[in-house]
Amino acid sequence: MQLTFDCTQCGRCCHDLRLTLSVEEARIWASNGHQVDLLAEGWAWTGTEDETDPAIAWRKATTFPAIVGEVPFRISLRLVARHEGPCPHLQPDMRCGNYEARPRICRIYPLEARPFEAMTPEKRLCPPEAWGRDLPVLERDGSPADAQTATILADHRQTMADDVPIKARLAAALGFAEAALAGEGLANCEPSPTTLLAALAIAEQTRTAPRPNWSIVTNRETTRAMLADLDCPVRLVATGYGFLSAFADER
Numbered sequence: 001m002q003l004t005f006d007c008t009q010c011g012r013c014c015h016d017l018r019l020t021l022s023v024e025e026a027r028i029w030a031s032n033g034h035q036v037d038l039l040a041e042g043w044a045w046t047g048t049e050d051e052t053d054p055a056i057a058w059r060k061a062t063t064f065p066a067i068v069g070e071v072p073f074r075i076s077l078r079l080v081a082r083h084e085g086p087c088p089h090l091q092p093d094m095r096c097g098n099y100e101a102r103p104r105i106c107r108i109y110p111l112e113a114r115p116f117e118a119m120t121p122e123k124r125l126c127p128p129e130a131w132g133r134d135l136p137v138l139e140r141d142g143s144p145a146d147a148q149t150a151t152i153l154a155d156h157r158q159t160m161a162d163d164v165p166i167k168a169r170l171a172a173a174l175g176f177a178e179a180a181l182a183g184e185g186l187a188n189c190e191p192s193p194t195t196l197l198a199a200l201a202i203a204e205q206t207r208t209a210p211r212p213n214w215s216i217v218t219n220r221e222t223t224r225a226m227l228a229d230l231d232c233p234v235r236l237v238a239t240g241y242g243f244l245s246a247f248a249d250e251r
Helices: 023-031 054-061 104-108 147-162 164-174 193-205 221-229
Strands: 002-004 015-021 035-044 064-068 071-086 137-140 178-181 185-189 213-218 234-236 243-245
Touching (some): 015 104, 023 071, 023 164, 035 064, 054 071, 064 164, 071 164, 147 164, 164 193, 221 234
Parallel strands (some): 035 178, 064 213, 213 234
Antiparallel strands (some): 002 137, 035 071, 035 185, 064 071, 178 185
């Protein structure tokens, strides 16, 4: 199976940004005065997971261990460039003014950054004409058709794993230790660019991996009650600042 695609320069993917960045890309973005958020979700981790399953192995490689109450968890922490409206690098003719230095996530779009997750045109912002059958092949049997793009995608995924230790130390430096339950949403930390850069400097100077006690935030009463029964620290919140929910608030 193959997917065909050609960018129409519509600029849709360059507006209202939520871009997953590496640590180095986040440093550059924040150094230019732009916002980088931390998004966290967690999985209870029993130690009996089948790590021969590639999806489970990937989850472990891109998360760090934490304790919620007395329950072992794995925490996924994403650094995300957030910008409302057009990207600060977007030019009036919809070309990128930062093309040669743009983040990897921009270079691979509209491919799926996460392995084991299929890319579907319906989930992308590109207009229908970007997917015409007579256009260049973008993906063949789930893999990028272009060798250079495949290398960039592989580098992005490898960096997501390589950056895990410093992201754990970054969260500790920021005093951020809340996560959403995986599948329910994302806990959100919004440090200023200067605060993020200062915390990154601390994280890079620290070599001991922190193991702080984490807690869970949720907007679902059923989840709160379930975790409370397990003596897990949990906080019921409303969707909004500090919590991005996948579900309507449940009280």
